[in-house]
Amino acid sequence: MKKDFQIRLDATLYECWEDLPADYRQLILEARKATDESYAPYSQFHVGAAILLADGSMLRANNQENASYPCGACAEQSLLYYYGTRAKQSPIVAMAITARRAGSQEFIKITPCGKCRQVMLETYHRQKQAYVILLEYGKGQFLSLPSIEVLLPCNFNPEVLQENNP
Numbered sequence: 001m002k003k004d005f006q007i008r009l010d011a012t013l014y015e016c017w018e019d020l021p022a023d024y025r026q027l028i029l030e031a032r033k034a035t036d037e038s039y040a041p042y043s044q045f046h047v048g049a050a051i052l053l054a055d056g057s058m059l060r061a062n063n064q065e066n067a068s069y070p071c072g073a074c075a076e077q078s079l080l081y082y083y084g085t086r087a088k089q090s091p092i093v094a095m096a097i098t099a100r101r102a103g104s105q106e107f108i109k110i111t112p113c114g115k116c117r118q119v120m121l122e123t124y125h126r127q128k129q130a131y132v133i134l135l136e137y138g139k140g141q142f143l144s145l146p147s148i149e150v151l152l153p154c155n156f157n158p159e160v161l162q163e164n165n166p
Helices: 022-036 075-086 114-127 158-163
Strands: 012-014 045-053 058-062 092-101 132-136 142-145
Touching (some): 022 092, 022 132, 045 075
Parallel strands (some): 092 132
Antiparallel strands (some): 012 142, 045 058
């Protein structure tokens, strides 16, 4: 028997800076600052990420490239691995991701790569609660997603391993 279904993308588009809640504006600013510290001599693509924790603190990180490409790390991965080793006692409430080209202060549309989405999903499962994903969406716009599951709906997660390990 065949059964069709649809996967729905729930999101909020903020069309200008002033529409963002104050804590999201601060989070975006932290992610933007992180792009200044990015090491991207090969791609010239500077990515910053920041997280807002339930205790009100924020952490930020950026992409770090390497001449041996597989050895580099995306901003989201760098940040979430740091969070996992240092600050995991306070859950993540929101995560912002921004990007710009080298030599430009114009922030451009960005979404996390597939590997980062999987790392973000694992963090979601570790803390057992969703967190907002806030993306720089270009032209002064911002996209807010209620959970990483929106970006990775048919995902590989801990339950899959348990279901397939009798």
